[in-house]
Amino acid sequence: MVAGGSIGGLAIALFAARAGHDVVLLEADGHAAPARVDEVWHGWKRRGVPQFRQLHGTQALGRSILASRAPDVLDRLRSAGAHDVDLLASQPGIRCGAGMDDLVQFRCRRPVFEWVLRAAVEAESRVGLRRGVEVTGLLVTAGRRPRVTGVATTVGELSADLVVDATGRRSRVAEWCLRSGAAPPTTRTVDTRQVYFTQWFHRETGFTGSDPMLRVELPFATLLVLPVDAGWLSATFFAPAHDRGLRARLHGTDEFLGALRAVPSVPDRIEDARPTGRVQFMGNLANQLRRPSSRLPAGLLPVADAAVCTNPTWGRGGALALAHADALVGLLDVDEEPASLTAALTAWTAENLEPWFRDTVLLDAETNARWAGDRPAPSAERPFSHADAVRTARTDPDLHVAYLRYRNLLDTPAAFWSNPEIVDRVRASAVGRTTGLRRDAQACEPGP
Ligand SMILES: Cc1cc2nc3c(=O)[nH]c(=O)nc-3n(C[C@H](O)[C@H](O)[C@H](O)COP(=O)(O)OP(=O)(O)OC[C@H]3O[C@@H](n4cnc5c(N)ncnc54)[C@H](O)[C@@H]3O)c2cc1C
Missing domain, CATH: 3.30.9.100 (D-Amino Acid Oxidase; Chain A, domain 2)
Incomplete structure (x- = not known):
């Protein structure tokens, strides 16, 4: 049972169905997707997604997950008008080497992306999409380790072996847990x-x-x-x-x-x-982490923005939602037992998504300091500034590739910020700039 049919919920439904699982997808918004792509902008009501008509970019990680789990979705995106963008196309001189092949994004408006994803889900016989059904609570067995057995909804109670919370950053899962007598996740919110x-x-x-x-x-x-x-x-x-x-x-x-x-x-x-x-x-944009307690009901699986939400100015949420869906379905292949699956997903999220939460908080701190006319002092986690990394990437092709891989979520924050070679290059470049040593360097296009 998946609650929430936006990018995160749709991706889980699609990947899980293709891996042989039966899925019921509950989406609170009742409006059907328009029949044609040229109707999505004006003709699709998505009250549950206030950012539906905001700018939208998808980092290369998102495209690479679709390429492995659902390449047909990429084909359909292209047919619907999306563009593939090779992030190194403007620098043919650095077009060979490891780690460059997946530096490709697809670009389209968010309604177009969701429309294509929704159409792919609707074509899956293993998915039952129920529009206009809102989840209002959890059904949980009592006991030392509570276990989720389904959901309460606006159309009655529905039972399920596993319940995925993909209801986004405004998820009410903590309230649902409390009402059913289970321990809620701990929420950490950092205002952007x-x-x-x-x-x-x-x-x-x-x-x-x-x-x-x-x-x-x-x-x-x-x-x-x-x-x-x-x-x-x-x-x-x-x-x-x-x-x-x-x-x-x-x-x-x-x-x-x-x-x-x-x-x-x-x-x-x-x-x-x-x-x-x-x-x-x-407005009201926050970085938010919902960290499950060890007593989260077995079989409850928080994903995407409901688990880890990052400031959208860095355009990370969609790709991280696809990564979360990919990971969850990978874990399902290994073990479907509810308690093991909840524990495994909790561990995966802490290891792979929490670093992006911390990274975004630090990026925001630098941006806010710059707007206030300050510059944050270097720290162990941030031995150089993001601004220095971008400046160095303009003149150092290897650093440019490393930066793009990090910015596109293909490499972890630690692989970028804690790599001694990168630290040395950025620092040397910053010193060179102040002493004028690198005046002859070739300018590259700035990265996204
Ligand atoms: C202003 C803004 C701009 C953004 N720009 C980008 C960007 O450029 N690139 C990017 O990658 N990401 C961006 N994001 C983030 C991105 O939109 C999300 O990370 C992405 O949509 C994944 O979210 P989600 O599927 O977890 O939840 P959401 O997209 O928030 O969707 C939640 C879904 O659950 C449904 N729902 C809610 N409650 C219930 C319920 N009780 N029962 C049933 N259904 C329910 C809602 O109707 C909705 O369909 C942006 C976010 C904001 C706020």
């Missing part, structure tokens, strides 16, 4: 202190995968310009939540467009593109 403003553009002639994205670190905000599918492009300012003056200005379309056009190289990128819709705001 950041907000989003996105304006969409559309260009009749279309944007393609070869139109590069642009990320500009401004002194007071970060700008991300991202061309996606079917002629759509998003421009987003990530800004400090406390800066009320800036927030008031970015809310207005004219002032937003004025600020956007004032950033060098932006006007060329949005030439002939028509602003579409209003500026969309997104």
Whole structure:
């Protein structure tokens, strides 16, 4: 039984069904997916996913998981207008070597991605998708180690061998556990202190995968310009939540467009593109970890944002949700016994996803410090700054590849930040920059 039919829940249903498991997928939103891809933007109500029409990028890890678990989904994405983007295409000089083949992202608007994933799930005979059914609680046996036996829903009680919580960052699993007499997970929340403003553009002639994205670190905000599918492009300012003056200005379309056009190289990128819709705001963004207690009911399996949620400015949640789904279905192949599976998933999450939570908290701290005019002091976990890593990556091809692999979640945070060779290269490059030694270095495209 999977509660929540967004990226995380859909991926689990799809991967599990293809691995031979029967799945019931319960999604609170009742609206059916439109029949055609060109209807998804305006014609699909997704009240349960407030970020549905925000900017969306998927890190290369997400694509590589789809390539191994569901390559047909990548084909369908391409047919629906998504672009494959080779992240090293602009640097043919460094196009050989280990770790470069999977540096490819797919780019499309989030509704397009979810529409393709949903269609793949609906075509699986082992999945029963029930729209408009909200989970309201857990059915749990009493005893020393409680065990989940199903869920309470708006259409009655439904029994299940295993229950996956894929209801997202606002999951009510702690409340469900408490009400059923079980120990809730411990929740750790770190406010990002950041907000989003996105304006969409559309260009009749279309944007393609070869139109590069642009990320500009401004002194007071970060700008991300991202061309996606079917002629759509998003421009987003990530800004400090406390800066009320800036927030008031970015809310207005004219002032937003004025600020956007004032950033060098932006006007060329949005030439002939028509602003579409209003500026969309997104706030209340937190990094959040729900760590299960050892007394979480056996057979309860929290995944994706319901387990580990990271600041979306780094575009990690979708790929991590796919990785979580992949891992859970891999664990199911080994042992379906509920207590063992809950313990194994808890251990996998702690080892593989918690580091991304900590990493995102540290990245946010650096961004917030920069916006405040400060620079965080180096620490054991952060021997150099992210800004120095990006600067070094522009002139050091090997570091560029290492940085892209980390940024795309293909290598762990520790493999990047704690690699002595990387630490030396970034530090040497920072010293070289201050003494002017590297003036002759070739400039590379900045990474995403
Ligand atoms: C502003 C913003 C921008 C983002 N941008 C990106 C990005 O660019 N790239 C990226 O990779 N990630 C991004 N993310 C994160 C990404 O959206 C999530 O990580 C991803 O959707 C996985 O989430 P999920 O499936 O766990 O839950 P969600 O996507 O939150 O979906 C939860 C689902 O559960 C359903 N549901 C909720 N409660 C119940 C219930 N009780 N019963 C039944 N169903 C229920 C909801 O209707 C919904 O369908 C962004 C997030 C935000 C907030």
